[in-house]
Amino acid sequence: MKLTVLLSALFFSLNLFAANWTEDFEALKSVPRSYEDSGAICEEIARLDVRKQFPAPQYLVEVGIAYGDTTRTIGELDIVVFDLQSQKVVRIGEVKCWKSLSGGLQKALDQRNRFTKVIRSAATVYFKSTSTGQMYDQALFEGINDFITIGQLGSVREGYDQELGYTLRELHEFSSDMRDCQKEGICAKP
Numbered sequence: 001m002k003l004t005v006l007l008s009a010l011f012f013s014l015n016l017f018a019a020n021w022t023e024d025f026e027a028l029k030s031v032p033r034s035y036e037d038s039g040a041i042c043e044e045i046a047r048l049d050v051r052k053q054f055p056a057p058q059y060l061v062e063v064g065i066a067y068g069d070t071t072r073t074i075g076e077l078d079i080v081v082f083d084l085q086s087q088k089v090v091r092i093g094e095v096k097c098w099k100s101l102s103g104g105l106q107k108a109l110d111q112r113n114r115f116t117k118v119i120r121s122a123a124t125v126y127f128k129s130t131s132t133g134q135m136y137d138q139a140l141f142e143g144i145n146d147f148i149t150i151g152q153l154g155s156v157r158e159g160y161d162q163e164l165g166y167t168l169r170e171l172h173e174f175s176s177d178m179r180d181c182q183k184e185g186i187c188a189k190p
Contacts, residue, residue: 099168
């Protein structure tokens with residue numbers, strides 16, 4: 001009897017896990033993004049997860065907002081959550097799905113420090129979506145203090161704030177699934 005219950009629970013959890021990729025895949029089919037860069041799938045799945053925490057219509061969750069000064073691009077924010085009611089950015093997330101979890105975390109923290117240094121300076125900073133070209137007002141980002149790090153399954157125990165429900169290997173496979181889907185003309189292309 002115990003074995004039957006254990007096997008049933010295991011089967012259910014495997015089906016639930018598989019259903020998550022099916023759900024995520026369906027949600028990503030219409031997103032015109034290149035998945036040649038291995039980090040793209042991580043950012044897009046992170047966006048789906050963060051949207052569950054910050055749902056529309058109050059919030060808008062964007063991926064890939066570059067920032068810079070009048071001479072150059074300084075960096076890129078992986079996940080940005082806009083509160084449409086308060087007209088402010090309420091969370092910024094750095095997504096790192098790396099083989100070296102500690103290396104990814106350190107890179108994310110370095111990027112956060114670079115951003116906070118820039119936004120707290122007196123300089124004029126531009127913010128621009130890397131996918132749509134939409135510009136965002138600098139005032140939206142001022143005063144932001146909610147930064148999180150997001151990585152693959154197992155990254156929270158290594159110090160990340162949040163993790164995706166997939167291993168690094170699975171994420172690489174999903175990236176390949178998305179590229180194949182785009183080649184077949186089923187998924188949106190950039």
